[in-house]
Amino acid sequence: MSHRDKLVSIPIPRFPRPTGGNMDQRYVDQLVDALETAFDVIESTRQKEFSEITLTSLQGHGANLRIGDVFEDGGILKIVRSGEAFAASFVGTSAVGSVTVSTP
Numbered sequence: 001m002s003h004r005d006k007l008v009s010i011p012i013p014r015f016p017r018p019t020g021g022n023m024d025q026r027y028v029d030q031l032v033d034a035l036e037t038a039f040d041v042i043e044s045t046r047q048k049e050f051s052e053i054t055l056t057s058l059q060g061h062g063a064n065l066r067i068g069d070v071f072e073d074g075g076i077l078k079i080v081r082s083g084e085a086f087a088a089s090f091v092g093t094s095a096v097g098s099v100t101v102s103t104p
Contacts, residue, residue, distance in 0.1 A: 012038045016030040061086055
């Protein structure tokens, strides 16, 4: 996104509440309309085309990010994908068998 573009907040519609606790056909129709509108808004904001994009303050690892989030790793942009695990730091310990020392 270039600096000339203006960020626009697109509100997701409020969902209807049943009146008097009754879930009649009118309420269900309003709920379906609100859900369809919300899905349209979400889908339209997810797919954009840009001729220029600037990313600042990117995290340096994938820890605590959601699937689809972008982070920078040594100058390379990476995307968090499903099934990948990231940690903020790496620590490892291990032990193999035992050692017995005997003296005559």
